[in-house]
Amino acid sequence: MKNILFALFFTAFAFAQKTDSITLIFKQSDYFAKSNESKGLKRLASLVSVIDNSGLNKLDLSVQNQTQNFTYTFLPKDDSILLYHNFIEINKSALAKLQKGDKVVISYEKGYPFFTIQNRDIKPFDLNFESQTGLFYPQDYYEFIKGSKSSPEKNQKRYSESNEKYKLRLKSTIDSLKNQALISDEMANLFYKNGILYLKNISRTNYKEFENVLQSDNLLGLKSFSFYLMNYAENEMGVTITKTIEKNKMEVDGKMQTFNVESKKIDYKDMFSKVENSTLFSPKIKTLLLLNALQRLGFQNDLDLKLYFERFKKYCNDTALLDKFEKDNLVEIDGLKQINNKLVLFDKNKKETSLEELLNLNKGKVVFVDFWASWCAPCREALPYSLKLINEMDDVVFIYLSIDTKFENWKKTTEFEKLPEAQSFLVINPKASKWLIDLDVSTIPRYMIFNKDGKLVNSDSVGPKTNNLKKELKKYTE
Numbered sequence: 480m481k482n483i484l485f486a487l488f489f490t491a492f493a494f495a496q497k498t499d500s501i502t503l504i505f506k507q508s509d510y511f512a513k514s515n516e517s518k519g520l521k522r523l524a525s526l527v528s529v530i531d532n533s534g535l536n537k538l539d540l541s542v543q544n545q546t547q548n549f550t551y552t553f554l555p556k557d558d559s560i561l562l563y564h565n566f567i568e569i570n571k572s573a574l575a576k577l578q579k580g581d582k583v584v585i586s587y588e589k590g591y592p593f594f595t596i597q598n599r600d601i602k603p604f605d606l607n608f609e610s611q612t613g614l615f616y617p618q619d620y621y622e623f624i625k626g627s628k629s630s631p632e633k634n635q636k637r638y639s640e641s642n643e644k645y646k647l648r649l650k651s652t653i654d655s656l657k658n659q660a661l662i663s664d665e666m667a668n669l670f671y672k673n674g675i676l677y678l679k680n681i682s683r684t685n686y687k688e689f690e691n692v693l694q695s696d697n698l699l700g701l702k703s704f705s706f707y708l709m710n711y712a713e714n715e716m717g718v719t720i721t722k723t724i725e726k727n728k729m730e731v732d733g734k735m736q737t738f739n740v741e742s743k744k745i746d747y748k749d750m751f752s753k754v755e756n757s758t759l760f761s762p763k764i765k766t767l768l769l770l771n772a773l774q775r776l777g778f779q780n781d782l783d784l785k786l787y788f789e790r791f792k793k794y795c796n797d798t799a800l801l802d803k804f805e806k807d808n809l810v811e812i813d814g815l816k817q818i819n820n821k822l823v824l825f826d827k828n829k830k831e832t833s834l835e836e837l838l839n840l841n842k843g844k845v846v847f848v849d850f851w852a853s854w855c856a857p858c859r860e861a862l863p864y865s866l867k868l869i870n871e872m873d874d875v876v877f878i879y880l881s882i883d884t885k886f887e888n889w890k891k892t893t894e895f896e897k898l899p900e901a902q903s904f905l906v907i908n909p910k911a912s913k914w915l916i917d918l919d920v921s922t923i924p925r926y927m928i929f930n931k932d933g934k935l936v937n938s939d940s941v942g943p944k945t946n947n948l949k950k951e952l953k954k955y956t957e
Contacts, residue, residue: 505544534699604662676703719746777884807885824904838933846929853892865943
């Protein structure tokens with residue numbers, strides 16, 4: 480469930496009072512860069528998202544604070560917003576609720592972001608709840624059992640027990656803080672619901688347990704709530720789902736192992752219709768769910784996207800969001816999306832090319848193709864490893880093909896990840912391309928290897944995070 484929404488909701492007005500703006504001051508920090516240097520990797524320090532109270536609009540900030548303090552000022556549309564700051568591990572994140580006029584200093588203690596609001600007094604645990612209590616999000620099951628030699632039954636039991644302990648600790652900690660007047664009722668409820676919903680999302684069972692939240696507009700803006708709503712719609716509304724068993728490669732104790740993994744293909748057109756006709760959700764929550772279903776259709780480059788966008792417009796009166804969605808997904812390249820006899824690509828200047836042309840240009844060299852997208856966390860996690868290989872393997876050309884539907888998202892992410900411009904392209908017709916369909920490129924990341932003659936020799940290669948890739952590539956370079 481990868482959730483990147485489309486509209487930017489921060490609008491600068493000449494007449495806006497300065498006091499309404501929110502100022503974020505990120506203190507210099509090289510903690511993250513240092514933590515990755517041992518792996519030969521370099522990443523930007525701060526990954527920050529801001530979400531409005533409708534949950535419809537999200538802005539991701541690329542914060543440049545490795546070498547100096549970094550300040551970002553914006554005017555929110557709503558009186559308050561939710562800010563997320565991810566760090567180090569995927570299950571660790573700091574949540575803060577900010578108001579118009581806030582001036583916030585973000586420093587780093589032990590690698591954790593630490594928020595200080597300078598312009599108003601708040602309860603001690605309304606900020607920095609996670610780092611002060613140690614109550615970070617519980618781990619995903621596969622992260623939890625990583626390296627375990629116990630049986631699946633024992634691992635599942637341990638995991639269930641760990642999650643139950645988390646719930647009890649979360650509740651008892653929040654109750655204690657409330658009794659001591661160290662946290663406001665609003666933030667206590669927000670942190671509790673955020674943790675519980677996150678736990679429900681990663682447990683992937685019995686989403687009906689929390690049906691009482693389907694009308695809770697006050698939870699909109701919580702990432703965990705948005706994910707829960709999508710999980711509910713996918714699993715509890717009779718949406719058409721096609722299940723297949725796929726082989727998944729994973730490095731365990733330095734060796735590549737193959738696992739059978741159940742893969743689900745969800746019919747998001749069916750989901751859109753079922754949500755549209757449902758009375759379970761509040762109007763605001765229904766709109767968010769319809770947008771999420773529409774977004775998935777965009778990710779899939781569905782040829783009926785325009786029809787469903789017209790239906791969505793009946794429920795959404797945010798003209799800025801609608802305009803941006805249309806610009807990103809439905810203009811300029813509609814015709815190219817229909818082409819099925821080749822893989823159509825754009826470079827950063829929207830100059831058209833094709834994979835066939837790239838292979839011809841690189842005859843005499845082995846070509847490694849990386850299919851990815853800005854919203855795909857595993858894809859982006861692997862990118863620094865392949866960038867490192869570029870400097871180690873002169874006889875291999877690394878080509879990065881994104882299946883993003885939004886040109887600007889792809890372009891910004893390419894710049895953020897420092898992908899080489901001459902080797903990075905946006906796939907325009909992934910849904911229509913017969914070549915991709917025949918190779919069953921339905922999930923990403925996906926890696927392919929072409930030999931020096933431009934012939935596809937491995938249509939499902941291991942990825943750059945494993946040491947085996949270098950060995951695999953050398954088979955064709957020697």
